[in-house]
Amino acid sequence: MNAGEFEPVSGVPDLYVHDTGMFDTDEYGSVYVYDAERPAVIDTGTGANREALFETIDEIGIGVDELAWIAPTHAHLDHAGGAGHLAARYPNAEVTVPERGVRHLVDPDRLVAGTKSAVREQWTYYDEPEPVPEERITGLADDDRIDLGDRELVVHGAPGHAPHHAVYHDPDAGVVFTADAAGIYVPEIDSVRQTTPPPQFDLDQCLRDIAMIADLEPEYLCFGHFGPREYDPDLLEEAKRAYVEWVEAVRAKREELDDDGAVVEHFEETSTDVEFWNPERARAEASLNARGVLAFLNRGETP
Template sequence: MSAPDFIQPLDHGITVIDTGFHRPNFDAAYLLISDGRAAFIDTGHNAGVPRLLAALAFHGLGVEAVDWVIPTHVHLDHAGGAGLLMQQLPNARALIHPRGARHLINPVALIKGAQAVYGAEEVARTYGEIQPIPAERVLESHDEMTVQLGSRPLRLIDSPGHARHHHCIWDATSRGWFTGDTFGISYREFDGPQGPDSAYILPSSTPVQFDPQAMRASIERMLQTEPQWIYPTHYGRLGNVPDLAAQLFDQLEVLEHYALAWARANPGATDAQREAAMIELMRNILLTAANRAGSMLPLLLAEALLETDIRLNGQGLAIWLASQPTADTPAVP
């Protein structure tokens, strides 16, 4: 039986599932299988749940084979479908970062936070009705925690930078990290002549917990394992990990430098002025970096595909900048 077009089986018992969120090859969930047992890492939104179950059936497994549902963090494009998925999986436990667990047990605050960013109508249209996960089925992760999937160990580390409720998962079997958004975002439309081996990757600074120093530290920590692969949610398996990290470090350095310089030059700026400036800064830096990485997309198409990231990343950068001493006060001698 051939795989549906939204399923990409890889080696090491890993399958990439396109959740169908936003556009093709935008939002991935991952199915891991070991010794007949299964885990999902990230879930996408409610509308993606049938695809996850179809991937399970494609591999000849029933819903009772799933032991773990592991959102990397609780943003709705990663965990919006977790509650609905858990309703279909009688034996699964949800393994969630301790800062995010309460928000999937009682998603009211999570929904309000998303509404503040996207608007209530857009959240309802895009994500549907977010289902809670019963507290007794939730296990909170901790730094350097290891859980078993069959005979396969999965190691979790606290990985702030994109969000403080973020953990990443090390899979020694494939020598890869499931990185959520901490190790950046990479869209296949931007691949250079060598495909994913010449990928463009960008840091994700979406509201409201972006921290460039923490992001660098989390990436550096993952690099210590000398990974062969990363598996970001946006999108799919990527190699050439040192090159990807170098791209991220370069963009973070440029963003931080120019954002702080703008703040020093505009000490009386309003929140609206700061946000507008950071969106334009983000636009220039991301498009320049894409071109430098070898993307062959025309500028207008590249800008259109990155427009949402430019806006949200700029908003997140502005929120971070407002928290820095140089944003509103002179630097201390």
Template sequence: MSIGDVYAVASVPDCYYVDVGLYGRTEYGSVYVCDTKRPAVIDTGLGTNPEHILDALDEVGIGPDELAYVIPTHVHLDHAGGAWVLAEETDATVLAHGAGVKHLVDPERLWAGTKAAVGDRIEYYTEPEPIPEERITALEGGDEIDLGDRTLDVYHAPGHAFHQAIFHDAGSDAVFAADAAGIYVPELDRVIETSPPPGFDLETVIEDARTIDALAPETICYGHFGPVSAEGRIDEYVEATKRWVEAVETARAEFDDEDAMVEHFRERADTPDVWGERSAAGEIRMNLQGVLRYLDERDERT
């Protein structure tokens, strides 16, 4: 698989995914294209290489004036960073959970928060531009997205981010899971945790994962990365996340500072062999920061 390659989702008719080369890596960030009666793009990548999505639309046969919807699962910029570009380049309506709409209309705070969270990896990002509010329709849990020949049921999934939604294609037994089912690493054939700040909440993350499990999908379409059989993946994710939170809590008691904790976990991780040292360390730091914030808030409550 190479950056920019487009593949069919075998279990979902007329659905494709493109590797958008997140952080310059393959098999790290995927965007889905639904070639339905009302065509849609689910997630948009960083916005740094929008040509990968535009080329995918062209390859599938969807013209700029034919795209009906751009649907970021949440407004974290690795999922929504390209929404403004697609809004400019197509006639599509942007559909996003209502909690995130303000950040698409005025992305200044989102951009500042992203820079603080990702550190020197900000070089891979493009600063988002505002999307006119009249181009955006807010979604809420319980809504349905009518793609003409199929429907996506909307579920609010705030454990990873308060503005996150997942989409269930009941007719194809598939869930577009955003980050609510973790990160699937194809090279390792394993699901790992994703717990960035500021919104990570362990209990709600588990509730979101169990929501997906209750839908009993055949396929989970991961934003990171690609479609995979759902069998056993939710249990795998829940257990991985619990272990991660426990490990961070132990490390918090052992080490004096964040850098030491990052190094501790980096030495024990196998993701550097897949993503490279820099990207893996960046993910570890963000996941660590999210859990540390969660633990601090939990301690305050108790």
């Protein structure tokens, strides 16, 4: 897929995936549109390329008064940055996000400051988020349901990536919207990469989250980065290995260099992600992931 395009998710009726073109990179950021009885948008992108998403929703046939749900999986702005913009365009849609993310979408100032600190020069690819009106947002807890009329999404907390992170499960269709809980799926190489952003990445909890997804016995995994894939148990085992090996690599390099800045620079310069992403994105991803592991290790936790 290319930026701004959308297509049906094979094997799942009424579900579409939209490529946001996030960070000027094809096949990096996904938004899912469920054309159910009560239609939903799952995740929103950064908000920067929202007009293309509006066009996708229009082409699918969902009117501005018909969208029922805007459902970010967590408050990170690459997943929820467009929530306020969508709320303004779709007046009957309810915004729903895991409970710990509600305050960040109602008053995004602290989230914006934290995101700018984390993504640094990549902030140029974001848009200033619009606050979501408090009366239009609902917090979600474990086992809550998002009612799509002819189906429902079951909420499962997955806080290894961030405390306000959840996955959504459609048990009838066998779909799990994994967001960032199972890593980043790269279609070009049919493989999973880790995502370990600062400041709250937790390796042990992340591994439990992946095991939880496996226990749901899905038929399809819909990754926030990027796209849907038929479920294969080996893919989640690969994700576990990617996380463990990455944390160990950062830990070992810190022992060798004894300088966190040098560790980050090392992984920026040696990233192999240039094989499938543009060099700017690959370098930024390596920096973010290295700094997240260093924060994890600096809390006194061990791999």
